[in-house]
Amino acid sequence: MLDIRLYMLQRITALIMAPLTLGHIAVMIYAVQGGLSADEILARTQGSIWWMLFYGTFAIAVALHGAIGLRVVVHEMLGLKGAALSAFTWLVAAGLAALGLYAVMAVTA
């Protein structure tokens, strides 16, 4: 159900998310200090490849990490297994990635 590949993928995505989360919180706190408006923030993020990479990486890491975690919960609590469990994992990963990347594109593209 959770073999070493999924285990490692979940731990590695956690390692990626940890500094990105700290960076995200730090930027949020910094950005509101001077009273920046939404338009002013978007002016800084849109067209920035760095912010796109920052939040794009974040969104993909969240999608993989969350999908593996929910896979475990759904298997152990609801008894889902086999192909249905794999389908569930991929659907959650794809859904989270789509939602996350959609938001990233809206802010940085």
Added chain:
Amino acid sequence: MNDTGLAVSNLATATEELSVSVWRGDQSGGRFEQFTVPARQNQTVLDVVAYVQQHIDPTLTYRFACRVGMCGSCAMMVNGEPRWTCRTHVNNATKENRLEIAPLRNLPVIKDLAADMDPFFDKWVGAEGVHHPSRSRHDPIAPIDPTSAHRIEASEGIECINCAVCYAACDTVAANDDYLGPAALQRAWTLYNDAKDDGRAAILEAVSGKGGCHNCHSQGGCSHYCPNELNPMKAIAGLKRATTASFFGRKGNS
């Protein structure tokens, strides 16, 4: 009065009674049956089960052998908790003068209090919890340094008596049929650290599959309930470290 005389005296004057609820049934289902047994000052849960079988209902089925905590065959659920019944004093297990005895959790029932241990031992083999010889009988015996880090790790787990108390205590086993469980994984970790075992790669492979050590949530039920006070959760953490090191191509702490 000698010990024998004291025991006889206790038997003769026993007037207090204990209400015992014993699970009766088989794979198709069952229910708890009530029995009243004499309450002794000194008796184990296994003594109570034996009393029921010997004096009240000879059809009661249960399993035991050594009665001194060596063989690991008498484990049962006592008031909902897994215990080695031969070393569990009734006074330490009863709650409000109530004693409920059931077959081990997470295993199929053969009959009454006897659980089918096959899945438990199959998983030992599944975790490569078998000896992988490094030498033949014609070679000299491998020297063992009792102070080496590996030997200390191995020695921590060798007192396992295969009672399956940890297996019954584990919520991950309850929720995940494939999970090898704490006893099998601890055995794998013990062999992994044993200088006389030559199956390290096979062990890491066996514990890295979909029922492997990575499913452990580190809840610690195994270590909490182990009657020999072993620490399977620590052994599983060791396997996680070793498999992670192996995943990145390092030899790890081997």
